[in-house]
Each structure stands twice: as C-alpha cells, then as structure tokens.
Amino acid sequence: MNTETTGLNGWWVRHWVAAIGAALLVTLTPLSYIQWKQFSLIEDVAVNQIDSIMWQSYQLERELSHLSSAIQVSLEPEDVLDVDHLVERYEVFVSRIAVVTDIPRNDLLNTTPAYLEAIRLVNAFVLEADPVFADTGELLQPRTARQALIRSIEQIEPALGELTREANRATARFVDERNAQLREQGGLVIALAGVQSGVLLLFVALLVRHLRRQVVQYEKLQAVSRELAVARDEAEAANHGKSVFLANMSHEIRTPFQGVLGMLNLLDETRLSGQQRDYVQTAHDSAQHLLGVLNDILDVSTMESGTLRLAPEPVRLRSLVQEVESLMRASAREKGLKLQVDTAHDLPEWVMADPTRVRQILFNLLGNAVKFTPQGSITARLCRLEGTPSGVCLTVQDTGMGMDAATVAQLFTRFYQADNSVRRRIGGSGLGLEISRNLATMMGGNIEVMSEPGQGSLFTVHLILPETVAPAEGSHPLSSTLEMRQLRVLVAEDHPINLKYMNILLDRMGHEAVFCENGHEALQLLARQRFDVVLLDYHMPVLDGMATTAAIRALSGPNKDIKVVLVTADVVNDTRQKALEVGVNEFASKPLQSQDLRRALQRCGLLDASTVLVNDLAPVPDVDTPDPDELNTSAAGLIDTESYTEIVAMMPPDTMEELLGTLFEAPQGSVHVLVASLAAGDAAQIAYDAHKLKGTAMLLGFRALVRTSAQIERLAPEDNAALRRELGNQLLVDMERTQHALRQFAQAEPA
Template sequence: MNHKPTGLNGWRVRHWVAAIGAALLVTLTPLSYIQWKQFSLIEDVAVNQIDSIMWQSYQLERELSHLSSAIQVSLEPGAVLDVDHLVERYEVFVSRIAVVTDIPRNDLLNTTPAYLEAIRLVNAFVLEADPVFADTGELLQQRTARQALVRSIEQIEPALGELTREANRATARFVDERNAQLREQGGLVIALAGVQAGVLLLFVALLVRHLRRQVVQYEKLQAVSHELAVAKDEAEAANHGKSVFLANMSHEIRTPFQGVMGMLNLLDETRLSSQQRDFVQTARDSAQHLLGVLNDILDVSTMESGTLRLAPEPVSLRALTQEVESLMRATAREKGLALDVETAPDLPDWVMADPTRVRQIMFNLLGNAVKFTNEGSVTARLSRLEGTPGGVCLTVQDTGMGMDAATVAQLFTRFYQADNSIRRRIGGSGLGLEISRNLANMMGGTIDVSSEVDQGSLFTVHMILPETAAPAQQMPSSGHTDPSRQLRVLVAEDHPINLKYMNILLDRMGHEAVFCENGQEALQLLARQRFDVVLLDYHMPVLDGLAATAAIRALDGPSKDIKVVLVTADVVNDTRKKALDVGVNEFASKPLQAQDLQRALQRCGLLDAATMLVNDPVPVLEAAAPEPDELNTSAAGLIDTESYTEIVAMMPPDTMDELLGTLFEPPEGSVHVLLASLAAGDAAQIAYDAHKLKGTAMLLGFRALVRTSAQIERLAPEDNPTLRRELGNQLLVDKERTQLALQQFALTVPA
C-alpha cells in the first residue's frame, strides 16, 4: 500500500526540507563569498602582473646602462661614431620610462621617495638629451655634448638602482599582504567547514532519529495495511456472500411469485363474478407492487456492488415512449388526470440504449408524477439535447403538490420520506429516484429537479444515447421448423405451484411436458427418453441449473446437444456469463410468461417465427350462436367484462356505438386499417397501427385483440409475408369472436 504524506506528516516533511535548505544557505553563502574573494585576488595578480613592477624598473635601469656604454664607446680614441646606434639606444631607454610610469598597480610604487627621485632625474635627463639626439648633425657629433650626457647618466644610475630595489620591496609587501589575506580566508574556510561539518553531523543525527521514527511508523503502517488487507478480504467475502444471498433471496421470493402471478392470470380467465374478478385484480396489483419493491431493492444492491451493467441495443425511442404512455394512461385516467406524452420531431429514430433501463427511468418519473398529482395534468416530452452529440432530454412536469427546497435537496437520498403521512397514504419504497439517477449517470447524464409547493414539479433527465441505424431485419425461417410443431419438453422445477402453472402453460401452448424436481432427475430422464428441449430452474436441490447443464454437455450421445433454457430470477450480473460458459442456449426470466417462453423456444430454433402464442388458441368459427355456458367462457377469455361494463356505464349509447365503429367498421376501423397495413407490408405502419389498436382495445377491455395486436406490434419488423398473413387471419378471427361475444354479452346485461 502506498501512503502519501498528509496532515502532520506532510507538515514535518516540509519543515525538514526548509531546515536543511536554511542550513545549507547559512554555511555555503560565506564559503561562496570567500571563494569569490580568493578568485578576485588571483585574478588581480594575473591581470595586473604585480611582479612586473620590479622587472620594468630593472629594464629602465638596464637600458640606461646600455645607453651609457654606447656613448662611452663613442668617446674612446679612434672610435667610429655610430649615430644611428646611439639614437636607437636612446629611444629604447625613453620607451622604458613610459612602461614604468604607466604599469598596472603603479600605486604600489609611485608614492615612494625612490620612485619620485628617479622619475625626476630621468625626466631632467630626457630634457637634456632630447635636443642632442634630435640634432644628429651637430650636437651629437660634438664630443663635449656626449661627455655631458655621460655625466648626467652617472647621476641617474644610483637613483634607478634604488628604484629597482624599491620595486622589489613593493612586490614583496604586496605578496605578503596577499598571503596574509589568503591565510585569513583559509582560516575562515576551515572554520566554516568545521561549522558545516558540525551542522551536517547534527542533521545526520536528526535524520537518523527521523528515520528510526519512520521505521516505527512504517511498521505500524504495515500492520495497518495488513489489517486493511484482512478487512478487504473479509469485505469481499461479505460482498460475495451478499451476492449469493441476493441470488438466493431473489430465487426464493420470485419463485413463489411465479406461482402466485401465474395462477392469478389463469384464474382471471375463468368464470368469475364481478366481485371475484375485483379480488383477483387486487391480488394481482398487490403482487406486482411487491415485485416492484423487490426489484428496486435488488437494483440498489447491485449498483452498490458495482456489478450493474447496461446492455445497449438498437432501440426505437418513439415506440418505447408509446409503450410507456399506453401503460401509464390507465393509471392517469383512474385519477382523472390528463396525460400528454410526446416526442420531438427531430428525435432520432433509433439509438443505442438499454431499453429496460430507459423504460425504468420513464416509469419511475411518470409513476411518481401521477402518484403525487391529484388533479390537473402530467406532461412528458422526449427531445434532442442541443449541443451534446447523442444527447437526449426527457422532461416530466406535473401540477401536483410540489416540494419545498429542503425536500428537493434530500430527494435522491435513499428511503427519504418528505412527508410520512403522504408516503403511508400513497406508498412507495423511496428507491425509484435514486435508481433513476444512478441509471442516468451510467448513461452519461444527470437528473435535475425544480419544484415549488402547490405548483408542481419538473424533472429533467439528460442521457447520452448515440444515434444508430435501424436493426437488420431477421431473415425468415428456412422452413426446417413446423409452426404447429408439438415439442417434448423436460421441465426441472422444485416448486409444486410452479410445476402446476407450467403444466397448464405448456398444455395450452400445445406441448408435451415431463416434470422432475432437480437436475439429477433430469439427467436420468435424458438417459432414458428423447426430448426436444430442457427447461432448468437455476436454483434446485441436488443439482442446480448450471451444474445440470454442465453434466448434460458431458453426456455421450445426442442428448448432450439438446437445447437448454435456463429459467431464473437471479439478478447477479455474471449469471448469464456463467450460464453461457457451461452451455446454456437461452434464458427465460421469472415470473415465466408464455411470450417469454415462446421467444426462448423460437431463438433456440425449435419454433418458427410464425408460431402463434397459443395460450388462446385460434378457434374455429361456428355459424350458430354459442350456448350460454360457452358464451360466458368465451367472454371471460375475450373481454374484461368488468372493464367493458364500466365503459358502457360511463358513455351514452350513441357514443359507445361510435367508439365500437371506430374499432370494427370497415374501412376506417382500427382493425381493418391494421389488416390493410399487414397486406401492404410496411413494417413501420404495421407497428404504428398495431400500437393504436392495442391502446383502444386495452381501454375497452378486449383481451384477445390486445394480445394479438401486441404480438403484431412486436413482430412488425419480421419481413415474412406468411407470418403477416397468419397474423391477419388471427386478428380477423379475434375480431369476429369479440363482436360475437359482445352481442351475446349485451343480451345478458339488464337494460
């Protein structure tokens, strides 16, 4: 583990650095100054050439001696006078005068009596000799003039000798002074070096002390690190245990839910009185609510563990919005609210998104808006987010009770309840907004809210959903599968209610089912019998779904290649990967619905895409009117009589007839418009007309038409003329059956 110096440790490190820097500054600054002074002294000697003072004085004395010798030679009897040689010697002597007087650092000599006397005599000699050497024709030829110069030279020579000696003494004094300075500076250097050594020793001692403390701290940190590692391992183990617990609890709770909801769905299709049907609907609503709370808790737990992942795919935002609107409209209508959900014209047709999670955000926000609005309207709009590539903006505005600033500040806090009385009266787990915000963040966006008490609320969601092309349409089946094929299905399920529900479900779908309670029994049955597909529950005793799949793939013979569909309510994200790794072909979620199972069998290649959902098999029309018992059974399966009765009671007869005409009457009736779209083959128009028919049929409680139109909407992208023809036939049959049931139902309703 890496530990950065923070707090007190950081303060100590900074002060250590400052102290060392100050000590180095104090000791090195004088040393640097002394070194600079020594360099200056050496440079002064080199530049000014102090030792040349004596040499130049000696040169002046020597050149005067050469001049004297040359003149004396010219005075000897019989000597030949060499005028040029005499002039040359004189000029050399004169040049040496300037060297002595102008030499660098002549301040060491020019104040001495010897220098002053010598220079005076030399200057007087020059005044005397210049006329002589200037007139080489007469004066220099005169013997008496040369003799006078010799006498003058004899007077100067002692003074120049004394000047040379004085220059020697001056040089010696200068050297002594420089040596004294160097000795003094050397002493200072030694003293400062000693001080520096002492300071360094002190710092070494302090550093050793500090290092010892660091070693102690390091050992403590190592111990803490070890404790943290142990705690981390324990936390990971606890998190793994939590994941396992969530998986088990998801299974243990959702498994009986499958039985409860499945049986409620089956019970709703039997002959029930209005009161009984109300009881069933209440029970189903309660079960759905409880399942929603469970899903919220599991979603939050999955987000906490960091294992929640989005599954983006091409999504039509308009179709998704229409789906949410159709499901929310009934709830809004029950409260007398106006619900307006619209999509902007410039919204992309297809985007890459996780449709489940986008739908979850929309349901949460619209559901809250409807829930907390007693009168007025709820308006939702989906549009592009300007200035952001791939940005989509969802706004949900209501005219409800609104919130104050304190409530808005705590709105996304888990389990936060602004008003306990309202929460108890309206309900809610307090998790939906937190989940929605986290999902929006995962999609690269945010959720903002503005609200005022009694003025309603406005929620704004930003999401990054990149635009994409429409998904490629699936090719029609090659014909190797039979749309009416009966499958032999092996079902491994340990819950008795689910066994009963799946038995009824598979029977209605027209398949033969064999049941067992665990994976081990499934293996034994596969060894003795032939099956087309195996439905395995994920959590089972003896041998669970994953272990059973691995054992199936290890078998010898054709059974090892059988299609395996895993039925699970597990929300742990790596379940799908583990299942695919051991050889699972497809998945179906709990609570298991006929549509989900049908799609899984279709993706396994066991059924053609044209296969109809046979929980309401295609009937054969009879010319004669049904008997009363048949009528009641038919109406229960085709019409939600309670919903239809409520609609009839609310509307005048002429309005009701007009509404039914918009549904059934050719050529403008919704059914006939959809039939025409199916014949034309325009996938987008088919989906739109089917969605429109589905909404009207849901409003009137026409169950068969809802099922068929929903199936047509879902299969609209399929470019399969045979499938569309069969769907049209099914729609026509459901229309005729529904109209017939309406006629018979009207006869039984008191005027």
C-alpha cells in the same frame, strides 16, 4: 493523503533549494572576491613588471659605468679618439634615464631620497654633457671637457648605486606586501572554506535527517498503502460477496414468489366470491409491489457492478407507449386523474431499443406522476428530439404537489425522499428515478426536471433510439391467437410449491411434464427418455442449471441438442452471457408467467402456428356486474362492484341503508369516529377504530376506504400530529368520493 504528501514534499524541496542557494551565495561570494583580488595582483605584476624596477636602475648605473669607461679610454695618450663611440654611449645612457623615470610602478621609488638625489644628479650631468656631445668639435678639443665629465660621473655613480639598492629594497618590500596579501587571502580562503565545509556538513546532517524522516514517512505511506490495498481487496471481496448475496437473495426471494404469484393467479381463475376475489387481488398487488421493490434494488446493484447490459431489438415505439398508457390508465382513473398520452405523427415507426428498459423508464415517470398528483391531470408526450439524429424526447407533466429547488437538486439521489410524511403516505423505495436516469444515460440521453411547489412538475427525457426497419415476419413473438404444439417437457425444480404451480401451468397449456428435483436426476431421465425441451432452475442442489446444461451438451445421444430454457431470478451477474456460453437456448425469469414461458418456447422454435389457441386458463366466472365504464372517471375503482353487488343482493334495502349509515353518518359513523380518534391522538384507539373501519369497508368492497384505514392502522404508533391530520382529511375525501361512486353505481344499475 497523496495530495497533502505531494504538497509537503514540494514545500521541502523549495525550502531546501533556497537554503542551499543562500549558503552557496554567502560562502562563494567572498571566495570569488578573494580570487578576483589574487588575479588582480598577478595581473598587476604581469602588466607592470614590478621586478623590472631594480633591473632598470641597475641598467642606468651600468650604462653610466660604460660611458665613464669610454671617456676614460679616450683620455689615454696612445688611444685614438672615437667620437662616434662616445656619442653612442652617451645616447644609450640618456635613453636609460627615461626608462627609470617612466617605469609603470615608479611610485615605489619616486618618493625615496635615493631616487630624488640620483635623478637630480643625472639631470645636472645631462645639462652639462649635452653641449659637449652635441658639438663633436668640443670632444676633439684638449681633454679638459672630458675630464670635467669624468668628475661629474664620479659624483653620480654613488647616487646611482644607492638608487639600484633602493630599487632592490622597493622590489623586496612590494614582494613582501604581495606575499602578505596572499597569505591573508589564503587565510581568508581557508577560513571561508572551513565555514563552507561546516555549512555543507550542517546541510548534509540536515539532509540526512530529512532523508531519514522521508524514509520513515515513506515506510508509513507504504504501510498505509498496504492497508489501503488490503481494504480495497476487502471492499472488492465485500462487493463481490454483496453481488453473490443479492444473486442468492434474488433466487431465494423470487423462488417463493414463483409459487405465491402462480398460486394467486390460479386461485383468481377459480370461482370466488367478490370478497374473496378482492382478497386475492390485494394479495396479488402487494406481491407485485414487493417484487417491484426487489427489482429496483437488484437493478441498482447490477448498475453498480457494471454488469447491466441493454438488449436492443426492433421495437414499435407507439405500441410500447400505448401498452404503458393502458396499464397506467387504471391507476390514474382510480385517483380521478385525467391521463393523456400523445405521440407525434413524425415519430419513427420502428426503433432499436431495449423494450424492457424503455418501458421501465415510462412506468417510473408515469407512476411517480400518478403517486404525487392528488388531483388534476397528467400529460405525456413523445416526439422527435430536434437537432439530434435518432433522438427521441419524452415529457411527463403533472399538476401535482411540485418540488422546491433543494428537492430537485437531490431528486436523483438514491433513497432520497423529499418528505417523510409523503414517503409514509405514498410509499416508494426512492430508487426509481436513479434507475431511470442511469438507463437514459445508457441510451445516450438524460433526464431533466423542472418543478415549483404547488405548480406540478415537468420531467424531460432524451433518448437516442436509432430508427430501424420492421423485423422479419417470423421473428415476432407469439401472437395471442396462436399456441404451441403439445410438448414433452422435462422440468428440474427443487421448490415444491413451484413444482405444483408449474405442473398446473403446463397442464393448462396442454403439455406433458415430467418433474425432477435437480440436474443430476434430469440427466438420468434424459438418458432413458426423449423430451422436446428442458426447463432448468438456475439454483438447484447437486447440479445447478449451468452445470446441467454443460453436461447435457456433453451427451452423445439425441438429447445432446435438446432445447434448454433456463428459469432464473439472478439479474445481478452476467448470467445470460455465461449461460449462452455453456449452451442455454433461452431464458425465462422468475416469477414464471404463462406468457413468459410461451415466449421462450416460441423463440426456441417449438411453436406450431397451424394450431388454434386453446385457452390455457380456466374461464373467469361471469358475474352480472355493471360495466366500470358506466362509472364516472373520478370515482371509478373506488369500490369493488362484485363484492358490493353480492352484499346488496343478500341484504334488504333498509338493512343495507343502515349498514351504510354505520360508516358514513356523523357523528357515530365509523369514518367520523376514526377522524375524531385521529384528532384526539390516542394511538391505541386510532388502531382499533381503523381496524374496525377496514373490516367493514372490505366486506362492502370500498377499496379506497380499505387502503386509507389500513394505512392509518399501520401508522397509528407514529406520534405525528400533522400526519394524523393529513390522513384524517384523506379519509374524509375518500368517504365523499365513495359516496359519490355509490350514487353513480345506483343510477347505473338496471331497473
């Protein structure tokens, strides 16, 4: 809108300037011409001295009269003849003739009869008089010559008088003509001035109209601006509300996750059957997956609000990469993929980096490679970035399905999925790559991708990780061979399941715990008892973790300086900075795990390095199962060996063979029945057959078949023939790989 308004205003300004310029040109050009004409007339009068015509004619007449008088006097008897005086008067008269005939504007006279007659007589007189005045002896002769001159003068005098009058009339005519021209020009000036005034009034009217329109438009723009300001304020308020909502949702979702994951961990430590352990593991994996999606959404929101901050610290780069490799190797092995991770020998040993965020980038790229590579290999390499100090280059190359140019162009777009069928089959929130690219940008680098359909993909990550020295010996996190001393812990937590979980967790870690439901109760307990550390939930009724910490620091007793660990799931706002300002010592994120709690307590200085670690978890029952490493890499993870071993131990061989036949033998085996249902397209039958296969596969511990049949059951209502055909092919592949794994398992069993 601003651009359009500016362009419109510019158009109006240009056209107004052009119109005003044209009007001024039209009105001022004639005025200028008239003024020039008036100036020419005045200049003509000044230069040519028009009014001197009459005067010069009169002077000629007067000099003739003086000459006549002088000659008349010379004729008096008693007068003595003064020849020189007569000659002088004659010469003066003759000089006046040239003045009349050579005057600049003699054109006003030289065509009149009076002028022609007078000049003729004067010229005749000069011809007569020149010989007389040329020879002074003639003047001294008897008066006859002078008398003849007198008679000639008497003939000329009427003509010169008439010439003087004619000159007067010519001058009057000229003045009249000039005055007429001036009046005409004055009239034109008045007319043009009127036209100019009219034009100017018209332009003023148009300008006033335009200004009024501009005022109206300005008022509209002001109204729009106010509306936009209100909309902006509402958007900012909505964004703030979204941040608060996400913070609350983070707490509300992570808080029950605390109990869910904690209880699943504790349940996994009890004596379970293979099937029960598989159920627990499936529930734990699902909870972890949901937590990962939540973390992705919260990370994106944090980046949007600009509150995400890196926390660089000395990191041993090779160890971090090896840690990620070890965690991803199981996923790759389960799909039969070869995973190779290489680190260049010239990599810096220690760098300044945020280990959590670097690990997140590695997990996202390697996780995507595993997801979208059905077979083949994945190769990751970490090396120095040439030509860039402190630069590190990570490449992840797979032999997966690859992508076309259109998909690559939108790959980092939020929630973008190249293929809905892929999304449904493989899953994912579509946020991992966007988060990874933003994190790489925050670390001074970027992520690039090269891919072709069917040829796999190559992701290249550039990061700026300054080299540093190894941290001091005392600054390392708690070693796995050390345990903290027994502590008296005050726990403020309002969620009953979390209270139960933390009670078991602290008891396993060998600490004495006292529990309360809010910050107010915690302050009351601190006023009466001594504690080593306080674990505060961030969101609690009455007094939350922040307010409770501020109140603790305001105490006057010895508990004023007690160590405070804030347990929070709030990753959206600047919680860490605010908490540090009120006096929190350390942080532990939800869901709370034992290693996270140990790490927080160690950073608080509450570890006793002289104490030997007592295992805080109950020992896992020793089940006599074959080593998974004995299985072929392409089949490892396809079956739960504990569940399958229990079933084999319970059933006679022929019964076990019959049971396997109900799954694998065509055409009545459950796998083939489900494939046929997928081909027929009956959604209800597909769901029934998938559920039936899933139950049998779970009983036997066939994990790959459980996953695929569960996916088929979930997608049964989808009317997508291509997807059903794809899932049927996947089911047959899983069956063949499971059978192959069973054969290898049978060969690996002791005789």
